[in-house]
Amino acid sequence: MLVVGLAVAVALLGVLVAGLLRGHAEVLRALHELGVDLDPSSSPRRESNTGWVGVRSPGTARRVGTRPTPRRPSESDVVDLTGSTPSGDSVSLAVAGVGHDTLIAFLTSGCATCRSFWEAFRSSELEVPGGARLVVVTRGSEAESPGAIANLAGDLPVVMSSEVWEHYDIPYAPYFVYVSGPGSQVVGEGVAAGWEEVKLLVSNAVTDGTTAPKKGWRARSPADQRRDDFVDRQLREAGIEPGDPRLYPTSITDAGGGS
Amino acid sequence: MTTYISGFGLSLTVPRGWEAVIYRRVPSADEATHPVIQAATVPIPSQRGDYGGGIVESLGSNDVFVAFLEFGPQAAGSALFPSVLDVPELSPDSFRARQLQRTIPGQAGVQRFFSIAGRSFCLYSVIGAFTARFALCGQANELIGSLRVQEGQ
Numbered sequence: 404m405l406v407v408g409l410a411v412a413v414a415l416l417g418v419l420v421a422g423l424l425r426g427h428a429e430v431l432r433a434l435h436e437l438g439v440d441l442d443p444s445s446s447p448r449r450e451s452n453t454g455w456v457g458v459r460s461p462g463t464a465r466r467v468g469t470r471p472t473p474r475r476p477s478e479s480d481v482v483d484l485t486g487s488t489p490s491g492d493s494v495s496l497a498v499a500g501v502g503h504d505t506l507i508a509f510l511t512s513g514c515a516t517c518r519s520f521w522e523a524f525r526s527s528e529l530e531v532p533g534g535a536r537l538v539v540v541t542r543g544s545e546a547e548s549p550g551a552i553a554n555l556a557g558d559l560p561v562v563m564s565s566e567v568w569e570h571y572d573i574p575y576a577p578y579f580v581y582v583s584g585p586g587s588q589v590v591g592e593g594v595a596a597g598w599e600e601v602k603l604l605v606s607n608a609v610t611d612g613t614t615a616p617k618k619g620w621r622a623r624s625p626a627d628q629r630r631d632d633f634v635d636r637q638l639r640e641a642g643i644e645p646g647d648p649r650l651y652p653t654s655i656t657d658a659g660g661g662s
Numbered sequence: 663m664t665t666y667i668s669g670f671g672l673s674l675t676v677p678r679g680w681e682a683v684i685y686r687r688v689p690s691a692d693e694a695t696h697p698v699i700q701a702a703t704v705p706i707p708s709q710r711g712d713y714g715g716g717i718v719e720s721l722g723s724n725d726v727f728v729a730f731l732e733f734g735p736q737a738a739g740s741a742l743f744p745s746v747l748d749v750p751e752l753s754p755d756s757f758r759a760r761q762l763q764r765t766i767p768g769q770a771g772v773q774r775f776f777s778i779a780g781r782s783f784c785l786y787s788v789i790g791a792f793t794a795r796f797a798l799c800g801q802a803n804e805l806i807g808s809l810r811v812q813e814g815q
Contacts, residue, residue, distance in 0.1 A: 483681070485665045492685035493669035496705070500679040502722075503705060536705050558708045632677055635664045 479588040482571075484538055486564025489553035494562055496538055499587035504535035506605060509568060509578040511541060512551040516596065517577045521555040523598040532605040535581065536560075540567050581608055670697035671781075671812035672730070677804055681706055696732040701805055703727075713763040713786055721769060721790035726801050729786045735814055737782035745777045749785065749809045754799040757789055770795060780814035 484507065485495040498505040508524070510517040523529065524537065531537050539556060541547045543565040552561060571580055579601055581591040591608040595601045643649060665676045669684035676682045682701035689695040698712050703725045710716035714727045721727060730749075737743050757770035763786075770792035774785040785806065789798040 483665050483676070483678075485667060485676075488683075488685070490685070490688075491669075492683055493667040494683040494685075495665045495667050495676045495681055497676075497679055497681040501703075501705075560708055632664050636675070639664075639666070 478590070481582050481587060481589060482567065484540060484562040484564065484567055486540075486543060486562045486567060487549075489549040489556060489561055489563065491549065496560065496562060498538075498582045498584060501584035503584045504533055505582045505584060506531055506535045506537050506601075507571070507580040507582065508537065508539045508601075509541075509571070509573045509576050509580070510539055511576045512547055512555060514576050519597060520577050524559050525557045529598075530602075532602055533608070535605065538562060540564060542568050579604070581605055670732075671814075672697060672699055672732075673810045674699060674701065674805070675808035676701065677801075679703055680805060682805075687712075694734060696734065698732070699728075699730040699809070701728045703801070714788060715764065718762075718764070718766060718769065718788045721766075721788065723768070723791035723794060724798070725790040726798050726805075727788040728802050728805055729784075730809060731784045731786065733782040733784065735781065738777040738780055738814065740777075740782070743775050743777040743782040747778070749778060749783075749806055749811075750774050750776055751803045751806060752785075752787060752799055754795040757787075757792060757795045757799065759792060762788060768792065779811045781811060783811075 481499045483495050483497050483499065484505075486493075488494050496505075498507070508520060510520055524539065529537070537559070539559055539561045541552055541561065541563050543563050546565060547563060549563065552563065575594070578594055579592060580589055581604075582588070583590045591604055593604065595604065638644075638650075664678060667674055667676060667682060667684055670686060672684055674682055674684070680701055680703055682699065683706055684697060684699050686697045687695045700706055700710070700712075700714065700717070702714075702717050702721075704717065704720045704722070704727075707716050712729065712731055714729055718727055733743065739745050752772055752774070756772045758772065759765065759770050761773055762769060762771040768791050769788055771786065771788045776783055776785070787802045787806075789795055789802070791798070
């Protein structure tokens with residue numbers, strides 16, 4: 404009888420362990436599909452100029468294999484930060500085609516990790532590597548309280564815009580995107596547990612020279628720029644805004660060329 | 663990609679490389695405040711003056727600052743604020759070093775007063791280099807030409 408009882412207990416424990424292992428495997432597989440590589444042998448160094456970098460805890464930067472931003476077609480698909488300030492002003496801050504770089508911090512008023520960033524950013528001694536301009540972007544007033552954001556932000560430049568959040572396809576907060584102004588492209592992005600980790604990531608991007616314009620890049624001539632702006636206006640009047648799927652056809656039929 | 667912002671019955675198309683803000687300061691006791699538009703080819707900081715203090719100091723030789731400052735409705739149509747149908751364009755030679763709110767070597771500024779749609783405004787612009795006024799005036803006019811004003815209440 405005792406033997407039978409022990410056999411049953413061992414069998415139950417076996418089933419339990421198997422279930423736990425299966426659950427663990429499913430978690431790992433889900434993380435892998437999101438682009439997170441937890442292999443300890445992976446190098447923490449960025450793999451490419453436009454690669455993602457994630458930081459889990461101080462000093463343990465980890466490479467993230469794939470871009471979890473499929474709706475953003477390329478690193479050059481950057482938009483200016485247009486929305487409202489916590490005090491209700493309309494604002495548009497330029498990040499592309501300008502001489503300075505911008506570090507965009509996507510924060511919320513509620514997440515615990517964001518709190519440490521809000522506090523760090525209010526410091527008058529805050530230094531952003533590369534001399535980049537720091538701008539905080541939150542969701543719009545339909546999702547965040549302007550009053551709460553105003554209390555957290557102090558004199559920080561803050562743009563409240565769910566459209567910007569969606570365009571950059573931000574998966575969670577806090578999240579950071581570093582945009583090269585001269586290059587008009589994203590040169591680094593990812594998550595971090597604290598400001599020191601963000602500074603490390605930005606320093607790497609700056610040291611790598613990734614904020615410089617691409618080789619052969621030159622500023623658009625005023626005539627070209629006017630032509631671009633004219634096309635932009637025409638598209639906008641036709642109801643086609645930045646990120647509109649019609650701008651990124653996946654087949655000749657989508658582009659209207661099929662018959 | 664150009665962007666479009668609006669507020670307080672004013673709207674503006676912001677060309678690539680520019681940034682802009684439409685705001686109205688919170689009035690203190692016994693004070694009336696009115697909407698202001700600021701646009702510049704350099705970053706606009708949180709702490710700044712209505713006439714560009716805190717911004718114009720950072721203008722390089724290829725940079726432009728433009729401000730539209732609304733005055734009270736009692737000023738509309740007065741001698742200082744003549745009524746116009748469109749926001750006046752600027753000419754390169756209208757920029758003067760002596761028209762700056764605060765003189766900064768090399769820079770030049772211009773100021774225009776007008777009423778449009780029953781509302782009175784001051785248009786103030788600063789360019790980073792007087793010697794580049796032809797090109798920079800063109801940039802300022804591109805922005806100025808996109809300003810739209812709704813009828814005053």
